[in-house]
Amino acid sequence: MSAKLEAIGLTKRYGDTVALEPTSMTVQAGEFLTLLGPSGSGKTTLLQMISGLVAPSAGRIEIDGRDVTHVEPGKRGIGMVFQSYALFPHMSVWDNVAYGLRMRRKSREDVREAVEGALEMVRMSEYKGRFPKELSGGQQQRIALARCFAYRPSVILLDEPLGALDKKLREHMQAEIRRLHKELGATFVYVTHDQDEALTLSDRICLMNDARIEQIGTPADLYDRPATRFAAGFIGHSNLLEGALADTPDASGEPILLVAGGRIPLPRTAKPGQAARHTLLLRPEALEFVEPKRGFVDGRIDDIVFFGSDTHVQLSLPDGSELTARCARTLSPRIGDTVGLTWDPYRTTLLHA
Ligand SMILES: Nc1ncnc2c1ncn2[C@@H]1O[C@H](COP(=O)(O)OP(=O)(O)O)[C@@H](O)[C@H]1O
Ligand SMILES: [Mg+2]
Structure with a gap:
């Protein structure tokens, strides 16, 4: 009933x-x-x-x-x-x-x-x-x-x-x-x-x-x-990337956010509006590591914390902002290394307030 x-x-x-x-x-x-x-x-x-x-x-x-x-x-x-x-x-x-x-x-x-x-x-x-x-x-x-x-x-x-x-x-x-x-x-x-x-x-x-x-x-x-x-x-861990919108979109037509010297594509469905600065949410499990300069932005590994089922990696970007990545257990980069960071733009969310 x-x-x-x-x-x-x-x-x-x-x-x-x-x-x-x-x-x-x-x-x-x-x-x-x-x-x-x-x-x-x-x-x-x-x-x-x-x-x-x-x-x-x-x-x-x-x-x-x-x-x-x-x-x-x-x-x-x-x-x-x-x-x-x-x-x-x-x-x-x-x-x-x-x-x-x-x-x-x-x-x-x-x-x-x-x-x-x-x-x-x-x-x-x-x-x-x-x-x-x-x-x-x-x-x-x-x-x-x-x-x-x-x-x-x-x-x-x-x-x-x-x-x-x-x-x-x-x-x-x-x-x-x-x-x-x-x-x-x-x-x-x-x-x-x-x-x-x-x-x-x-x-x-x-x-x-x-x-x-x-x-x-x-x-x-x-x-x-x-x-x-x-x-x-409030829900889950959130990485927030802040930046201004680039004047020109990328080749595929996706709008670009300029963050820490990198060009970060927004999902094409995002509607950035007129604000001077925008904030993009990137969840830790969406981040992937590639060679330096091969990702959207480079990050330096500050700490690696082992959690049993997965590993949390603390990174800082060239502008001083900090990110957390959650990776599989085995990880080749070490503390102090610089890595390229990439992710599927559709796993990010443009925040509006
Ligand atoms: N009987 C009451 N008299 C005066 N203020 C109250 C009373 N009950 C709740 N409030 C106020 O209303 C707000 C919401 O309280 P509440 O509903 O208990 O929050 P929550 O359950 O989310 O912790 C708080 O600022 C609280 O101080
Ligand atoms: Mg209560």
């Missing part, structure tokens, strides 16, 4: 603070959408207005076309999971999961069935008699998820639910959350400030910055075609 979610001009002010600028977005039924952004960018505010815990200053929220802006939280068909598990310490696992269902006056039999199903889903059936303090952090978070899933909400909101777990457990729980999303089929809106988590989990990412949406798209859209410098910098 899933529902389509819509925010229309949704706004929140606290006195003079704008926690969320007027924001409109749609989450499709069954979609996994992640709100990603730095601390203070408005993610929790947006999520809490969807849940009904915070009243908007303006705008409205629709679920499957129904205006729920003034509907109380418990009647929106929405479930919420927070970073702090907020389990009742004096209640067993079973009673914690059953609590919301009993509040909803479900029959004994329905409660039993739903609690068993939810505990099974998070693989915690054998812990039903324990108390929260007898569980690890990861297990407590599973119970918090089961408690939310038990009444089968059609929209599930998760606010940094894995934030308190260590890295290894977090990665394991990410895989679990992916599985649970598929099994439940509900619409998920997930908040995180962790770009890797957002890239792995999401159908689409809504990148937030400064109380507004910076860009919304699939993980590949945001990685391959970031719209702004902020988006380029």
